[in-house]
Amino acid sequence: MAITVDEGGLVAGLVTVQxxxxxxxxxxxxxxxxxxxxxxxxxxxxxxxxxxxxxxDINRALGANRARPFSVEVP
Numbered sequence: 102m103a104i105t106v107d108e109g110g111l112v113a114g115l116v117t118v119q120x121x122x123x124x125x126x127x128x129x130x131x132x133x134x135x136x137x138x139x140x141x142x143x144x145x146x147x148x149x150x151x152x153x154x155x156x157x158d159i160n161r162a163l164g165a166n167r168a169r170p171f172s173v174e175v176p
Contacts, residue, residue, distance in 0.1 A: 112175050 107113040139154040140162035150159060 102118070103116045104112055105114045105116055139151045139158050141149040142162060143149055148159070148162070
């Protein structure tokens with residue numbers, strides 16, 4: 102695991118070994134990823150999300166796949 106910083110020295114994100122391998126090779130199959138029970142779209146625009154769901158699982162359920170991860174500036 103590594104913390105990434107921008108050119109100003111501010112924290113820009115977090116990188117895991119699994120993320121790097123997935124980006125370089127392909128998806129790593131783990132027991133909990135892509136399980137239909139983790140994120141369930143219900144009526145009224147609501148989501149039922151299990152605690153083990155990753156942001157990637159939620160994005161996929163919403164059809165919001167991103168080519169690269171987003172970053173958040175920390176004040």
